[in-house]
Amino acid sequence: MSFNEKYREYQDIAENWLNSIAGKYLPSGDGIHEAMNYSLMAGGKRIRPVLSIAVCDMLKCDRDYIMPYAAAIELIHTYSLIHDDLPCMDNDDFRRGKPTSHKVFGEAMAVLAGDGLLNLAYEIMIADMAKKGDSGLNKTETALLIAEAAGISGMIGGQVMDIKSENRDITYEELCSMHRMKTGAMIKAAVLAPAVLFGAGDEILSNLAVYAENIGLAFQIKDDILDLEGTGETLGKPVGSDEKNKKATFVSKLGINKARELLDQTVEKAVEALATLENNDFLVKMAVFIARRNK
C-alpha cells in the first residue's frame, strides 16, 4: 500500500472516530452542538490522530484503545483553532476553506464552542479511564501527558507568546520556543500518547520524542513557507497573513533559502531518530509528507 493510501486509511479511521463522538455527544445538530460539529467535522488533515494511529500500528498495539486519547487531541486542536481565529486573536475569516466559527455563529458562540470542545476532550478521556478492565494500560499517564501539552506550559503558553510577539521583534530563539509550545507540544503528545498508553520502553519513548519534536518544527517551517508561496485556494485560508500581521516567521527570520535548508535538516533528524525502531516505514514517509505538503 502506498503512503498516500495508508494516510487515507488512517485519516478515515480518525474521521470515523470523530463522527462517532459527534453522534454520541453532539446529536442535536443545533445550538452549541451545531457550532462544535461545524469546526470538528470541517475536514482538515487530521495529522495528530493519524500520527497516533501510525505509532499504534508501529508498536503493533490495538488501535481502539488509543481512540479516546487521539480523538481528545483533535478536539483540543480544534478548540484552539476556533479561539485563535477570534477577532481579538488572529481575526481570521476563513479556515480550511470555510468561514471561521465566529463568522458563522457569532463571537459568543465561538468562544463557547471552543470551551465546549476543550471540556469534551477531557470528558471523553475521563469516561475512558472510568471504564473497568483495561487495567494494563497507562490511561491516566496518557491523559496527563495530553493535559500538560495542551496547557500553559504547552499549547496555550505558545499562543500567549504568539499574541505578545505581534508588532514586536522577537529573537530566533523566542520564535523556536513559541512554536515548540504552540504547535509542537500537541504533535509530540499525539506521537507519544500511544507509546505511553501501551507502556513502551524508555528508548522507544526518547526516540519518538526526538522524531516528534522535529516533525513539529518541520510542520511550522513549512507552514511559514506556504504562507508566502502557497495559494489561498489550496490552503483554504488567505496567504500572506503573517506579513499582514507583522508576525515573525522562519522565513522572515532566516530568509526563504535558509528556511528551506532548515526544513530539510529537520526532516533528516526526524528520520534518523526512527533508525532503531522497527516498522518505521510510515512514520519516515510522514516526516517527508509534512515537509512537502502543499496545504
Next chain:
Amino acid sequence: MSFNEKYREYQDIAENWLNSIAGKYLPSGDGIHEAMNYSLMAGGKRIRPVLSIAVCDMLKCDRDYIMPYAAAIELIHTYSLIHDDLPCMDNDDFRRGKPTSHKVFGEAMAVLAGDGLLNLAYEIMIADMAKKGDSGLNKTETALLIAEAAGISGMIGGQVMDIKSENRDITYEELCSMHRMKTGAMIKAAVLAPAVLFGAGDEILSNLAVYAENIGLAFQIKDDILDLEGTGETLGKPVGSDEKNKKATFVSKLGINKARELLDQTVEKAVEALATLENNDFLVKMAVFIARRNK
C-alpha cells in the same frame, strides 16, 4: 463555633488550597500566570469549595483528598466568569469590585487565561488520579461528575441558553432549565464530589442531590433579587444589569414578592433533604446563608 466562624474557616482552607496551586502552577507572576492569578485569587465567596469541604466534614472524611477536585471546581468556575464577562458575552467591566480580566489584560489574554484555568483544572485532577495509593477512592468517577457538570449538558450549555435568551422572551420553564445548568450544575458537583469520592451510599447521594439542586436554585433567585435591590458597592459589580441587558430573571418573571416566596420554599426543600443525614448543621445553615447573603 458560629456558622460565620465555621464558614470563614472553610473559606480559609479553600483559599490556602488555591494559593498552593497558584504557587505551584502559576509562579512567575507575569504573562498568562498573572492573568490567571488575578481572577483566581480575586477573593469571592468560595461557595463551591466551602460546600465540598463541608460535605467532607459531614461524612467525617479526610479533607485533603477532596482538595484537587474542589480546587478544580473553583478553577472551572473562575474560567467561566472570565469568559462570561467578555465583550462578546455579558460585556461586564467589574467583577468582585475589580476590573474584569479583559479590562486589565485585554481580550486575547482574557480568553487564554480562561482556557488556561479550564485546562489546569483537569491537569490537577488527572495528576491526582495518576498518584499511586489512595486506591479506595473513586477519583475517576468524581472527575467525570465534574467534567459532565462543566460541559455542554451543564454549565456551558446553560451559558449558551443565556446568550440565546437575550432580547427574547423565554418561558419560566426555560429560565429554570437555564439556571439549573448554568449555576446549578457546578454547585451540585461541588456538593456531590466528596460523596462520590468517598463512596457514600445511594440514600446519602440522592438526599445531597436534592439539597444541592435547591441551594443552586436559591442562589440564583437571590442573585436576581440582589441585582434589583443590592448596592453596587457591596456586590462589587453594577446592579440593574439584568434589566439593562433585558434578561429574564426570577424577579421579572414572578415579581419580587413571588420570587421571595419561591426563595423561602427552595431553602425549606434544601433543609428537608438533609433531615435524615447526621452532622448536617453547617449545611442547613449554609442554605439559609445563601438565601440571606447581601452579596
